[in-house]
Amino acid sequence: MIYKSDFLVIGGGVAGMTFALKVANSGKGKVILVCKTTLDEANTAKAQGGIASVTNLKVDNFEKHIEDTMIAGDNISNLEAVEHVVRNAPEAIRDLLDWGVNLDKREDGTYDLHREGGHSEFRILHHADDTGFEIQRGLMEAVRRNKNITVLENHFAVEIITQHHLGVEVTRRTPDIECYGAYILNPNTQKIDTYLSKVTLMATGGIGAVYATTSNPGIATGDGIAMVYRAKGTVADMEFVQFHPTVLYNPSETRPAFLITEAMRGYGGVLRLPNGDEFMQKYDERLSLAPRDIVARAIDHEMKIHGLDYVCLDVTHKDADETRKHFPHIYAKCLSIGIDITKDYIPVCPSAHYMCGGIKVDLNGESSIHRLYAVGECSCTGLHGGNRLASNSLIEAVVYAKSAAKHSLNSIDKYNVNLDIPEWDDNGTMSNEERVLITQSVREVGGIMSNYVGIVRSNLRLKRAWDRLDLLYEETERLFKQVKATKDICELRNMINVGYLITRQAIERKESRGLHYNIDYPNHAR
Numbered sequence: 001m002i003y004k005s006d007f008l009v010i011g012g013g014v015a016g017m018t019f020a021l022k023v024a025n026s027g028k029g030k031v032i033l034v035c036k037t038t039l040d041e042a043n044t045a046k047a048q049g050g051i052a053s054v055t056n057l058k059v060d061n062f063e064k065h066i067e068d069t070m071i072a073g074d075n076i077s078n079l080e081a082v083e084h085v086v087r088n089a090p091e092a093i094r095d096l097l098d099w100g101v102n103l104d105k106r107e108d109g110t111y112d113l114h115r116e117g118g119h120s121e122f123r124i125l126h127h128a129d130d131t132g133f134e135i136q137r138g139l140m141e142a143v144r145r146n147k148n149i150t151v152l153e154n155h156f157a158v159e160i161i162t163q164h165h166l167g168v169e170v171t172r173r174t175p176d177i178e179c180y181g182a183y184i185l186n187p188n189t190q191k192i193d194t195y196l197s198k199v200t201l202m203a204t205g206g207i208g209a210v211y212a213t214t215s216n217p218g219i220a221t222g223d224g225i226a227m228v229y230r231a232k233g234t235v236a237d238m239e240f241v242q243f244h245p246t247v248l249y250n251p252s253e254t255r256p257a258f259l260i261t262e263a264m265r266g267y268g269g270v271l272r273l274p275n276g277d278e279f280m281q282k283y284d285e286r287l288s289l290a291p292r293d294i295v296a297r298a299i300d301h302e303m304k305i306h307g308l309d310y311v312c313l314d315v316t317h318k319d320a321d322e323t324r325k326h327f328p329h330i331y332a333k334c335l336s337i338g339i340d341i342t343k344d345y346i347p348v349c350p351s352a353h354y355m356c357g358g359i360k361v362d363l364n365g366e367s368s369i370h371r372l373y374a375v376g377e378c379s380c381t382g383l384h385g386g387n388r389l390a391s392n393s394l395i396e397a398v399v400y401a402k403s404a405a406k407h408s409l410n411s412i413d414k415y416n417v418n419l420d421i422p423e424w425d426d427n428g429t430m431s432n433e434e435r436v437l438i439t440q441s442v443r444e445v446g447g448i449m450s451n452y453v454g455i456v457r458s459n460l461r462l463k464r465a466w467d468r469l470d471l472l473y474e475e476t477e478r479l480f481k482q483v484k485a486t487k488d489i490c491e492l493r494n495m496i497n498v499g500y501l502i503t504r505q506a507i508e509r510k511e512s513r514g515l516h517y518n519i520d521y522p523n524h525a526r
Helices: 014-024 062-072 079-098 131-145 223-230 292-306 320-326 328-336 392-414 432-452 459-482 487-508
Strands: 002-010 031-035 149-153 156-161 181-186 191-202 241-248 270-272 311-314 346-355 358-360 372-374
Touching: 002 014, 002 181, 002 392, 014 031, 014 131, 014 149, 014 191, 014 392, 031 191, 062 079, 079 131, 079 392, 131 149, 131 392, 156 191, 156 223, 156 487, 191 223, 191 392, 223 358, 223 372, 223 487, 241 292, 270 292, 292 311, 292 346, 320 328, 372 392, 432 459, 432 487, 459 487
Parallel strands: 002 031, 002 191, 031 149, 191 372
Antiparallel strands: 156 181, 181 191, 241 346, 270 311, 311 346
16 A cells, blocks of 8 residues: 655654654644554653753753763764753753643742763753653644644654665665665564655654663664664664663563663762662762763773672662652552662662764754655764763754654645655565574573673674674575565564664764763773
């Protein structure tokens, strides 16, 4: 089947829904929003800590937020992108409030602001300890009310459509690649349909599932990044994978691992060894509030030298009622496995959390492929540089979604969807034996990435990852050409592509910088 729309949005998190609402409310056309599971399962909903914006002008200002972001990014962030996000953040917050999102306030009506690692001031707006869930809820309700938005849940984007599908040779040197939509798998028919659009937005989220342990849901397989890379789009900064320093150590729960928000350290939580000894004083003068890359490496080092599976986060010295009030979900989760955080240490360890790189975009959110925009975690705006400052991701998604909407609305009238695009060739079948091979390969990718391309890397480990991924790539591509395309094999292809990109760009960076730490280049680390 062939479907046509003005805007095709692939991904249903904060980035995708913000863009969809902006263009749908413009009166310039219809929107089809595709998400691979249900709207409420997006990675946005897992974000606990909050959303960063300068609001308390008595003590805070844009210059401080800009400086904090640049320092956290190891001074390789794109200053234009940083200023764009920071200066447009307050207006983006107002949009969220207008769409029905609730953010906590004090009795005097001012925002209840948190502080997180790397921030010089209290500027994190939040909703208890489930800010992402609240933002997702508010946007979902607004999207479902909007008659110009059609939501297709449990649909899976397989490839984006370019001139390549019209028989034109497209290479990485082709200067005018255009996107005409995407091939999308319908779960009801198991057929791959053709969706043509004037403008396409990629908002497919992160890549955490490429690693064995991650705070991301299992759907975070890097689909958008892989699709754009295969379509010869530019992908950058993939070596900068952020590992959240503190997820709940619970071996039975690895995808997603339960996140212990950075706001808990901003609240006064102290990192300790299980015996009670503090250790962050050995690594950074900011102690437990150092940026995430420093804290994650410190925890990783302490675990290795002491032979530990975890370290501990201690909030037992804080008022118990306040702790339960500020962190109700964390309190309940830990209590469910026998840990009372008002009395007991919380066992924590680092886990793959956020991709700072991705599809390279400009200040309008447009990729190197015309008519294709990318927003949110799958994009590389340059904001994060070598390391994302805590709570900058949600605000980046809203700001850039608005920029992409504005730019695409100004351009859409010159585009058309009347193209003779061939339908997807869906010949082939898949046996149960082949399904087992896919499952095993997914596990293998996770092991390769966690063991060789994790928090601490080396040239030897990266070379080993490259060799192993190359074998998996060849095997999977042969299988893909022989069988009917399914969500499982498409996700495996994407995971291998993303693992390859992370590894290749890590090999190419001959220094330790930000989140990329290579023991063969120790003198370059901050």
